Amino acid sequence: MHVGNFRTALYAYLVAKQTQGAFLIRLEDTDQGRSIPGAIESILRCLLWAGLTPDEGVVMENGIIGQRGSKGPYIQSERQAEGLYQTYAEKLRASGHAYPCFCTAERLEKMRHDQEQRKQAPMYDRTCLRLSSEEIERRIAAGEPHVLRMKVPHERTIEFNDAIRGVVKFQGHVVDDQVLMKSDGFPTYHLAHVVDDHLMEIDLVIRGEEWLSSLPKHLLLFEALGWTPPKYAHVPLLLNADRTKLSKRENAVSVEDYIAKGYLPEVLLNFLALLGWNPGTTQELFSLNELIAQFSLDRVQKAGAIFDVTKLDWLQGQWMRKIPLSDFAARIRPLVPQAKEDDGFEKKAALIQERITFFSEAPTMLRFFYEQPSVSIDLLANEKQKVKREDLPAIFETLGTILGPISEQEWREEKLLEETKRVTGEGKWKLGQLLWPLRAVLTGLPYSPGALEVAVALGKEETLLRLKQAASLPS
RNA sequence: GGCCCCAUCGUCUAACGGUUAGGACACAGGAUUUUCAUUCCUGUAAUCGGGGUUCGAUUCCCCGUGGGGCUGCCA
Numbered sequence: 001m002h003v004g005n006f007r008t009a010l011y012a013y014l015v016a017k018q019t020q021g022a023f024l025i026r027l028e029d030t031d032q033g034r035s036i037p038g039a040i041e042s043i044l045r046c047l048l049w050a051g052l053t054p055d056e057g058v059v060m061e062n063g064i065i066g067q068r069g070s071k072g073p074y075i076q077s078e079r080q081a082e083g084l085y086q087t088y089a090e091k092l093r094a095s096g097h098a099y100p101c102f103c104t105a106e107r108l109e110k111m112r113h114d115q116e117q118r119k120q121a122p123m124y125d126r127t128c129l130r131l132s133s134e135e136i137e138r139r140i141a142a143g144e145p146h147v148l149r150m151k152v153p154h155e156r157t158i159e160f161n162d163a164i165r166g167v168v169k170f171q172g173h174v175v176d177d178q179v180l181m182k183s184d185g186f187p188t189y190h191l192a193h194v195v196d197d198h199l200m201e202i203d204l205v206i207r208g209e210e211w212l213s214s215l216p217k218h219l220l221l222f223e224a225l226g227w228t229p230p231k232y233a234h235v236p237l238l239l240n241a242d243r244t245k246l247s248k249r250e251n252a253v254s255v256e257d258y259i260a261k262g263y264l265p266e267v268l269l270n271f272l273a274l275l276g277w278n279p280g281t282t283q284e285l286f287s288l289n290e291l292i293a294q295f296s297l298d299r300v301q302k303a304g305a306i307f308d309v310t311k312l313d314w315l316q317g318q319w320m321r322k323i324p325l326s327d328f329a330a331r332i333r334p335l336v337p338q339a340k341e342d343d344g345f346e347k348k349a350a351l352i353q354e355r356i357t358f359f360s361e362a363p364t365m366l367r368f369f370y371e372q373p374s375v376s377i378d379l380l381a382n383e384k385q386k387v388k389r390e391d392l393p394a395i396f397e398t399l400g401t402i403l404g405p406i407s408e409q410e411w412r413e414e415k416l417l418e419e420t421k422r423v424t425g426e427g428k429w430k431l432g433q434l435l436w437p438l439r440a441v442l443t444g445l446p447y448s449p450g451a452l453e454v455a456v457a458l459g460k461e462e463t464l465l466r467l468k469q470a471a472s473l474p475s
Numbered sequence: 476g477g478c479c480c481c482a483u484c485g486u487c488u489a490a491c492g493g494u495u496a497g498g499a500c501a502c503a504g505g506a507u508u509u510u511c512a513u514u515c516c517u518g519u520a521a522u523c524g525g526g527g528u529u530c531g532a533u534u535c536c537c538c539g540u541g542g543g544g545c546u547g548c549c550a
Contacts, residue, residue: 033549119477165481189550209545237543282489282497303542
């Protein structure tokens, strides 16, 4: 699930909840060639993770996908199988709002190419609109592949009021005769959207700005079918740093990426809500319920927002301190990857770094122990490659023995400093990194982020709770 | 090329036509801290350009400029 779609889903959810409406999931899978196995599971999992549970449509319960609601099916391929879109396509054709087109892909390609050469806007030239009804019947009867195109009234001006953008106008003659039914019998998005949103009694459509230019087509279709269109809100796009449309190439754009990195659902929700919307106050931290209470479309920004995750880490820190003590250990624990028995520290450290990017200290510290011969002493000297997670407590214990009982006053800073300098060539910088986490774990004193990480790695949940209690956690 | 949308600090953004143009993140400096954390204080930093309208434009209008989206038998 793309973060941009996730934000749109959030906005839709918020409006649905604050207006006592239903948040509905419909699966738009009319392009058979582009269906990705497991995609719907992934999307629903992300929604569930964030607490955006659908009231109706395609739902997931106990990991099983099902459908709920009286206006189903909610999967367009199933609706297509029922001949639902075909019915309305025929109505449109009968009323003269659509016509069959037999043009081949090759001809269309050549046509567009020629139009571009002549510096014209690429648009269907209506060759097939001039076909006689006899010829049309004959070619259809002969089984010739064809599509159904909508006949856009060129003389019309289509005007509409977008909830975010206000009044927007289009001249009919610049709107292309969009394909409504493909030659494989599936509808295109345009037809499916109009038919389904009417049948499912959708009264508000929140979608990305990339749809704005096809809105006149949709409005015309609602009109041709004699239906009242929903309200529309076209939200601005999320952008790359260079202000182009947010892409996978330049950013981590999948919600699953952020889940894997250990960000809390509250954090992603809070972050995304504020990218393009603000309450008009100085409040920065919002729970889902607060968003439901305060969100409004008229405070959504018109300009696109750069997807800059810098603020995400700050939010993570804020929420880490905010969540209840009782939840804390349970929510942190699963973030630590299950390293294999024979994974070395390097591997483990890399895994941790990869998965918990906001705990920067621990991997370095683990590496230090791993590479530090004088600390590892005999314990590690001969088994460098075989160190297991299970060995960690022993290592720490050994360290404790070497350093003597650790107390507030008798802290063997000198010795460690000396060793650290010898091995790393650096001084206090590494020392602080090492001492505090270690001390915290060994003595149970709540202190550093490294301690948190070590405690997680060792499964010391009591320590986690103490750390949390100290309320001095960095992100 | 055509059509449509947009334009305030580096980023996210606030500002009934009248503010020293505000906040947050990031950054810099400082205080607290037996950590590179937290917390606190301070600082650097913006209205794309040009015309109007007005006593007065960030705000309203027009023209530029810049950026983006669409221009598929994809959504």
